[in-house]
Amino acid sequence: MATALDTPTEKPLDAFREEARAWLETNFPKSLEGKENAFLSIDAPAQTSPDYLAWKQAMADKGWGVPTWPKQYGGGSLSRAEARMLAEEMARIGAWNPIGGMGVMMFGPTLLEYGSEEQKQRHIPPIARGEIRWCQGYSEPGAGSDLAALQTRAEDKGDHFLVNGQKTWTSGGQWADWCFALVRTDSTRKHEGISFLLIDMKSPGVDVRPIRLISGSSPFCETFFTDVEVPKENLVGPLGGGWTIGKRLLQHERTNLSGGGRLAAAMGRSLVDIAKHYVGTDNEGRIADADLRQRIIRYEMEMRAFTMTARRVMEEAKGGGVSTASSILKNVGAKLTQERAELTIEIMGMSGLGWEGEMFSESELSATRSWLWGKAVTIYGGSTEIQNNVIAKRILGMLDHQ
Amino acid sequence: MAALNDEQIMLRDMAREWVQNEAPVSAFRKVRDSGTKLGYDPEAYAAMAAMGWVGIVIPEAYGGSDFGYLSLGLVLEETGRTLVASPLASSGLAAASALVLGGTESQKQAWLSGIASGEVVAGLAVDEGPRHEPTKIETRAERSQDGWRISGTKSFVAEGDGASLFIVAARTDAGVGLFLVPGEVEGLTRATRRMADSRSHADIRLAGVQLGEEALLGSEDGAALLDQVLDRARVGTAAEMLGMAEQAFQTTLDFLKSRVQFGQTLATFQALQHRMAKLYTDMELMRSVVEAALEAVDAGRSDLPVLASLAKATANETLHLMSREMIQLHGGIGMTDEHEAGFYIKRARVLENMWGNASFHRERFARLSGF
Numbered sequence: 001m002a003t004a005l006d007t008p009t010e011k012p013l014d015a016f017r018e019e020a021r022a023w024l025e026t027n028f029p030k031s032l033e034g035k036e037n038a039f040l041s042i043d044a045p046a047q048t049s050p051d052y053l054a055w056k057q058a059m060a061d062k063g064w065g066v067p068t069w070p071k072q073y074g075g076g077s078l079s080r081a082e083a084r085m086l087a088e089e090m091a092r093i094g095a096w097n098p099i100g101g102m103g104v105m106m107f108g109p110t111l112l113e114y115g116s117e118e119q120k121q122r123h124i125p126p127i128a129r130g131e132i133r134w135c136q137g138y139s140e141p142g143a144g145s146d147l148a149a150l151q152t153r154a155e156d157k158g159d160h161f162l163v164n165g166q167k168t169w170t171s172g173g174q175w176a177d178w179c180f181a182l183v184r185t186d187s188t189r190k191h192e193g194i195s196f197l198l199i200d201m202k203s204p205g206v207d208v209r210p211i212r213l214i215s216g217s218s219p220f221c222e223t224f225f226t227d228v229e230v231p232k233e234n235l236v237g238p239l240g241g242g243w244t245i246g247k248r249l250l251q252h253e254r255t256n257l258s259g260g261g262r263l264a265a266a267m268g269r270s271l272v273d274i275a276k277h278y279v280g281t282d283n284e285g286r287i288a289d290a291d292l293r294q295r296i297i298r299y300e301m302e303m304r305a306f307t308m309t310a311r312r313v314m315e316e317a318k319g320g321g322v323s324t325a326s327s328i329l330k331n332v333g334a335k336l337t338q339e340r341a342e343l344t345i346e347i348m349g350m351s352g353l354g355w356e357g358e359m360f361s362e363s364e365l366s367a368t369r370s371w372l373w374g375k376a377v378t379i380y381g382g383s384t385e386i387q388n389n390v391i392a393k394r395i396l397g398m399l400d401h402q
Numbered sequence: 403m404a405a406l407n408d409e410q411i412m413l414r415d416m417a418r419e420w421v422q423n424e425a426p427v428s429a430f431r432k433v434r435d436s437g438t439k440l441g442y443d444p445e446a447y448a449a450m451a452a453m454g455w456v457g458i459v460i461p462e463a464y465g466g467s468d469f470g471y472l473s474l475g476l477v478l479e480e481t482g483r484t485l486v487a488s489p490l491a492s493s494g495l496a497a498a499s500a501l502v503l504g505g506t507e508s509q510k511q512a513w514l515s516g517i518a519s520g521e522v523v524a525g526l527a528v529d530e531g532p533r534h535e536p537t538k539i540e541t542r543a544e545r546s547q548d549g550w551r552i553s554g555t556k557s558f559v560a561e562g563d564g565a566s567l568f569i570v571a572a573r574t575d576a577g578v579g580l581f582l583v584p585g586e587v588e589g590l591t592r593a594t595r596r597m598a599d600s601r602s603h604a605d606i607r608l609a610g611v612q613l614g615e616e617a618l619l620g621s622e623d624g625a626a627l628l629d630q631v632l633d634r635a636r637v638g639t640a641a642e643m644l645g646m647a648e649q650a651f652q653t654t655l656d657f658l659k660s661r662v663q664f665g666q667t668l669a670t671f672q673a674l675q676h677r678m679a680k681l682y683t684d685m686e687l688m689r690s691v692v693e694a695a696l697e698a699v700d701a702g703r704s705d706l707p708v709l710a711s712l713a714k715a716t717a718n719e720t721l722h723l724m725s726r727e728m729i730q731l732h733g734g735i736g737m738t739d740e741h742e743a744g745f746y747i748k749r750a751r752v753l754e755n756m757w758g759n760a761s762f763h764r765e766r767f768a769r770l771s772g773f
Binding site: 272285286287293294296297298300301302304305306308309312315325328331332385387388389391392393395396397398399 | 404405655658659667669670672674675676678679680682683686687688689690691693694712715716764765767768769771772773
């Protein structure tokens, strides 16, 4: 029987698990153990140590960076069950997937579903090998939560589109090779006037400016398109069919963003350990601050419930891919990520607010930055309020408020 | 929804159909209005037993189907939806678990088939005050010439008015033991507690009740057995609460979609949409922890205590909020006795207290996890 438990019961090793274990043993460099960059998709360009490059090469050759994608496009053609075994085996030895980013999480699955054969053959293999970085051209200064109000124009010039406009919150735009964008091809219709277009970021007329955030980092950019020529072959799906494709991609995005829990876990020590270190324990071994302890308990319980729910939703979606439950997971995961960050800096007191310098430990400085960066998670990928609209309308069938 | 096998799906569908046709909320209202001390309709309970529901966790050798806790949870969830008044949770879940886990061959032979058939209604008598405190047991069981002599008072025993068998936790020289106490034994008196949920609860007074050797269930130092029994009761109760929360939510959603004010249905107001989205999200989390705990019982997992506390604490908090919002979102009609919202909030609070409230289980979760 499938189970929603968050710690899997011991299963007999089957042939695939043996194979994965042996292959990882041979190919994963021990020096990289536990050194995953949790913000891979939006952070600075990838690491370049020889061990890292060798590991990435090995995973790319094997197709296991995108284990469930078809082999013909550079994936591993593994079943979901096999992919889960692979993930479990990787977690067991502190190994991690060096191939990630928006291409893997969002664009690839969407293109596999909606792209033409030529588009798939051209764009999927480089994503599967981690050679090409993609960024997302969705939001605009005047189109955030109301995404369909976007104004970036793509004019039909016969053999190409001419693109003019401004995108914002382009994650990793300064390092991206390509951009998947929603553009307006018809200004007379709101949703049906939107098309899904692939734009080479090296094209003349593309200008990228990083945006500095409250955390001090610049993971997002403003991207300006001035008379950018885009070949017709870069249109995905039918003209005016971009909204459907774009929404589908957002479901993939939410499903991945809801890994907020995973992100939190990757941040290192448990809240309980941090609290015992900074706050101390009473004579019964409990966290000394009773009020803080209660709130940590609540956080930990909800975290367990969230992990179980994420697993249950995956079980139920068997083969069916993403579901409307992605909105629920995104909201809960995002809330927990922020809750954890707020609790962490509260536990650390003034030391949790250090900005830079040697007077603070690495984990203290990272707590400050993560806390501020984390304010993004309830906003991007559809804010908590937008997800609540989705839940109310699409799942509960409550009528449109507009 | 947990992955169910074909038999479980059949069982759930059968339960759902029976509840809708034979035991809607109006059936509960009828039981309440009848003023019965018993707190349930014996004919309905006989029907449930005849369908095999009371014997789901009882082995086949003793008249049950040995179908597991996830299966019993499915039935409790369905009966919870319409507040079906029955001793299923007391007798078929809590008491049956105690006998299955701790009983000798002859004890099982003596009681289990009667419980499964519904002829015996059994209750679990642990607490001695208004709050669940299984470590504070003062009822004494002393060795007597040819058995045991038990004295003390148990409070708020569910099905206390009608039960023909009590499983009583009492202090022995070695710790806390569980004892099989027939309802009609000399020295046992019952005092009904009329409570908000209109179900049967009673204080059970044991004044030097004389019992034979075979009254002891398990060992004289039976705290571990008691813990196992309580965790099963907690998890099953959480399943019942899941059904209640789901129906309370559905009833409220249907109301919001039909009630018109300012020329539009309430469901079109974003302030209400977001409250419903929050409740729905909470219920998804609740379902995950309840199903995980039921599966943990069936799988014999060693971390069941942690998962049971997680399930009960979550169920308590979610149903608590749901039952409050049900009234608020219904407005004035939700305050009337004619409407069913009141039934849900009254029963919710009783079940929240039963086998540990949210703070009890948060504390237990934390201690077991080393916080």
